[in-house]
Amino acid sequence: MFESLSERLEGAFKNLKGEAKITELNIAATVKEIRRALVDADVNYKIAKEFTDKVKDIALGTKVINAVSPGQLMTKIVKDELANLMGGTESSFNITGNPAVILIAGLQGSGKTTFSGKLANYLKSKGKSPLLVAADIYRPAAIDQLMVLGGQVGVEVYSERENKNAVEIAQNAIKEARAKNKNVVIIDTAGRLAVDEVMMTEVANIKSAVNPHEILFVVDSMTGQDAVNTAKAFNERLDFSGVVLTKLDGDTRGGAALSIKYTVEKPIKFVSSGEKLDTLDVFYPERMAQRILGMGDITTLVEKA
Amino acid sequence: QKTKENFFTKITKAIAGKSTVDEEVLDQLEEALIGADVGLDTTIEIIKRIEDRVARDKYVNTSELNSILQDEIRAMLVVSPENSYKDFSTPAGKKPYVILVVGVNGVGKTTTIGKLAYNFTKAGKNVLLGAADTFRAAAVDQLTIWSDRTGVPIVKQPMGSDPGAVAFDTVQSGVARGSDVIIIDTAGRLHNKIYLMEELGKIKRVVQKVIPDAPHEVLLVLDGSTGQNAVEQAKQFTAATDVTALAITKLDGTAKGGVVLAIANQFKIPVKFIGVGEKMEDLLIFDKHEFVDSLFKLED
Numbered sequence A: 001m002f003e004s005l006s007e008r009l010e011g012a013f014k015n016l017k018g019e020a021k022i023t024e025l026n027i028a029a030t031v032k033e034i035r036r037a038l039v040d041a042d043v044n045y046k047i048a049k050e051f052t053d054k055v056k057d058i059a060l061g062t063k064v065i066n067a068v069s070p071g072q073l074m075t076k077i078v079k080d081e082l083a084n085l086m087g088g089t090e091s092s093f094n095i096t097g098n099p100a101v102i103l104i105a106g107l108q109g110s111g112k113t114t115f116s117g118k119l120a121n122y123l124k125s126k127g128k129s130p131l132l133v134a135a136d137i138y139r140p141a142a143i144d145q146l147m148v149l150g151g152q153v154g155v156e157v158y159s160e161r162e163n164k165n166a167v168e169i170a171q172n173a174i175k176e177a178r179a180k181n182k183n184v185v186i187i188d189t190a191g192r193l194a195v196d197e198v199m200m201t202e203v204a205n206i207k208s209a210v211n212p213h214e215i216l217f218v219v220d221s222m223t224g225q226d227a228v229n230t231a232k233a234f235n236e237r238l239d240f241s242g243v244v245l246t247k248l249d250g251d252t253r254g255g256a257a258l259s260i261k262y263t264v265e266k267p268i269k270f271v272s273s274g275e276k277l278d279t280l281d282v283f284y285p286e287r288m289a290q291r292i293l294g295m296g297d298i299t300t301l302v303e304k305a
Numbered sequence B: 001q002k003t004k005e006n007f008f009t010k011i012t013k014a015i016a017g018k019s020t021v022d023e024e025v026l027d028q029l030e031e032a033l034i035g036a037d038v039g040l041d042t043t044i045e046i047i048k049r050i051e052d053r054v055a056r057d058k059y060v061n062t063s064e065l066n067s068i069l070q071d072e073i074r075a076m077l078v079v080s081p082e083n084s085y086k087d088f089s090t091p092a093g094k095k096p097y098v099i100l101v102v103g104v105n106g107v108g109k110t111t112t113i114g115k116l117a118y119n120f121t122k123a124g125k126n127v128l129l130g131a132a133d134t135f136r137a138a139a140v141d142q143l144t145i146w147s148d149r150t151g152v153p154i155v156k157q158p159m160g161s162d163p164g165a166v167a168f169d170t171v172q173s174g175v176a177r178g179s180d181v182i183i184i185d186t187a188g189r190l191h192n193k194i195y196l197m198e199e200l201g202k203i204k205r206v207v208q209k210v211i212p213d214a215p216h217e218v219l220l221v222l223d224g225s226t227g228q229n230a231v232e233q234a235k236q237f238t239a240a241t242d243v244t245a246l247a248i249t250k251l252d253g254t255a256k257g258g259v260v261l262a263i264a265n266q267f268k269i270p271v272k273f274i275g276v277g278e279k280m281e282d283l284l285i286f287d288k289h290e291f292v293d294s295l296f297k298l299e300d
């Protein structure tokens, strides 16, 4: 569906065969192509601009060695720079508390509840003893959904069907975890819009009540230009510790991942690529960079160069 | 201090003292459209049309540019009806009127069905729901809660049942009860999963065993905050089920849902509903004039 970036870049340099150096003049078309590729992949417009300006600075004056075409060289610079950006911050996952408290937050339908189940499954397989907490008191059947998932992975779910106070439920769950010797507490919260003041205050209150060791912002990898605003708003209220990128089993290029990373400078700690609970994956910056650029097939080409 | 600036005031500034729409103006335009998820190709097409108009009419001032721009965008939404469904009426001779609701995971299908049930009921219709999402954890429970809230009956089977069988049951039961409207929920599925897309075709065929021209509406639900992938969703779901209408959800957030322009432009599928919240009242009939205005609403 997408013309790969490498093809585009080769095209942009076509008339420049024999030029040994990347110059201000011959780079203009290329930079435009890269920007287009990024925007096509849903990278925020402004961020795509800043990113390509940076790539341009790096590329300017870079010597083109014989074996490599300027297009290949540019592709490599872009890919490396993007992978750098996607990785960068050191990423660890803190489950050392007793219990360690993990708060899950994000927009409606982003995949929080499913991810909570996956994380519980993963931590259980690492020898931990997790407790899932149903702190979504709004969505129809949210508690039932988490109960089903908990049942599937054999992890207990804490819920209070009659309690309409999510902060209290979270606090009570921690007491329960202590009483039952659970060493990780995973709190699933309701989906909320960043502009919903009441709901954003609720999740901020849950945070101050339970002091989470990890706060994960769960985001749908198909999100468009607005990812920046959402991530910024959640980060301002929660100062989250990491990002979870979901639904990567789709065919989205996932440029939102770059926008978010660039805007809030928080590591992407997990990716989710399926509805089954065993599909929790770690994040590979390199792969994500290639995906955003739509260039799965050219890595080998560049590696040869 | 943050100054709220209208998109058009930006353009006004850029155009001040100029007799033609220059690069700078077009750049601003591009930024605004792409920032609303309209997408590169459609943005370029809009800009090209404006350039053509400007070249033809020689001098274009700002207010003319505004109206040209809005006209061009509205023209792309031409298939979206002006006022259809305002009263949630259904076409004569199509009783029960069967709506099959499809879309990728988590976009708001089940919630939209709850809202539709509320609106059709309010319009005096007898509605019946079919819980053909037998896969997602507690999906049937979720739709059951919507059936309780709206006082609309529901046909369901245990989790894990064949969705086709549920759809069949629902339509048969709707015919027997004399329902006016049948709305069938389906499990969310990513459009690149071939076997899941084929399942939708199967559901359709099963429904047609009871009512040959059903489903009368295949409603594709899109999340308004989705980026360019929504275009691919429209393409694949259309290929699998002949989508007849779109619902765009979650437009109560800050996302502008501009991707529907790209979709309307390429697929000629009308947008009928928009979702603006989680309550049953939070469904609006799509109004293209309002939508175009909202694309250019005040922003930071």
Ligand SMILES: Nc1nc2c(ncn2[C@@H]2O[C@H](COP(=O)(O)OP(=O)(O)OP(=O)(O)O)[C@@H](O)[C@H]2O)c(=O)[nH]1
Binding pocket: A106, A107, A108, A109, A110, A111, A112, A113, A114, A115, A136, A139, A142, A189, A190, A191, A192, A246, A247, A248, A249, A250, A272, A273, A274, A275, B105, B106, B136, B188, B190
């Ligand atoms: N294909 C795919 N589907 C996913 C993934 N993660 C979640 N889903 C599906 O996306 C839909 C929404 O997931 P939920 O876990 O309910 O999302 P949520 O954020 O808890 O939703 P709310 O609580 O309503 O805000 C469900 O159909 C899930 O099965 C994923 O990685 N891949």
Ligand SMILES: Nc1nc2c(ncn2[C@@H]2O[C@H](COP(=O)(O)OP(=O)(O)OP(=O)(O)O)[C@@H](O)[C@H]2O)c(=O)[nH]1
Binding pocket: A108, A109, A139, A191, A193, B103, B104, B105, B106, B107, B108, B109, B110, B111, B112, B133, B136, B139, B186, B187, B188, B189, B249, B250, B251, B252, B253, B274, B275, B276, B277, B278, B282
């Ligand atoms: N803010 C807002 N939230 C919405 C809207 N429509 C749906 N939601 C929320 O989005 C989440 C997912 O909605 P569902 O109706 O479960 O979505 P679905 O497409 O049926 O999901 P799956 O069946 O899991 O694929 C829920 O938390 C809904 O409350 C809307 O218009 N605005």
Ligand SMILES: [Mg+2]
Binding pocket: A112, A113, A114, A136, A139, A142, A188, A189, A190, A191
């Ligand atoms: Mg949830």
Ligand SMILES: [Mg+2]
Binding pocket: B109, B110, B111, B133, B139, B185, B186, B187, B188
């Ligand atoms: Mg559903």
